[in-house]
Amino acid sequence: MPLAHFDGALAVVTGAGSGIGRATAVALAGHGASVIAADIDLPSAEETVAVAKTVGAGGTAYQVDVSDAEAMGTFAAEVKEAHRVPDIVVNNAGIAVAGPFLDTGLDDWDRILGVNLWGVVHGSRLFGKQMRDRVHALPNKPDKPNFGGHIVNVASAAAFAPWRVMPAYCTTKSAVLMLSECLRAELAGSRIGVTAVCPGFVSTDIVEHGTYVEDDASARDRLRRRGQKAISLRNYPPEKVAERIVHAIIKNKAVVPVNFEGHLLHTLSRVSPATVRLLARIPAPRG
Secondary structure, eight states: OOOOOOTTOEEEEETTTSHHHHHHHHHHHHTTOEEEEEESSHHHHHHHHHHHHHHSOOEEEEEOOTTOHHHHHHHHHHHHHHTOOOSEEEEOOOOOEESOGGGOOHHHHHHHIIIIIIHHHHHHHHHHHHHHHHHHHSOOOTTSOOOOEEEEEEOOGGGTSOOTTOHHHHHHHHHHHHHHHHHHHHHGGGTEEEEEEEEOSOSSSTTTTOEEOOSSHHHHHHHHHHHHHHHHHHOOOHHHHHHHHHHHHHHTOSEEEEHHHHHHHHHHHHHOHHHHHHHTTOOOOOO
16 A cells, blocks of 8 residues: 655655765655654764755654664664654665676675665665564554555666676665565565665765775776766756655555666666676776
């Protein structure tokens, strides 16, 4: 059962200190939700709450490392105790690691898997269980089924297509997409929706703060500059992604490609996988 509006809803957003996370928290607040803005950078999360208060009910900021299972367990318990079981959870926190697979060290893999995949696993598992238990604890009303909640996992257009330049990032995002599809099937009976949102290039700081593992400094710098240029030329604001997230919750969408490259790669992955595999061979430009 889709959530028709957000008045009085409680929404948890991870990675809410900037980019898509901040835009989503503000958008949900603008639609009437009270927001739990979680980020590893507490001052940034507090800034998000301050902005959310200018458009709606605002919310509360929390500091949490989504890759830390114990910290996430404590966070989920605190949200339930201090507030209640959330109605919406947006697992958005993410980082980028770019460069060849053979140059990507185990520490780099641990870091990106911890944030991009384990962060989604922790958020979905902990809050998903709270939502499911809430539904099953309420009396059954066949004429008016209880709304269980909605989980949004922010993946990427990289989930649809391999690329030799970003094997670690593509791997984590494709895993988030598959996890979301599996979880959607599992939780449907509890009236909990699950959506995977898959944006292409978006104007955020993910490239600037990314890790680059090319074998020499000049190659790493070229890769960073190329990513920054692509995002600058694309000029797709995170607020537009937030709009798609809000719409996806209302309509209970399963998979939501965002912007031109998101839709293109999603379509190609289904109608011409050979083309996607060919595109994956394109190296990073040297300019």
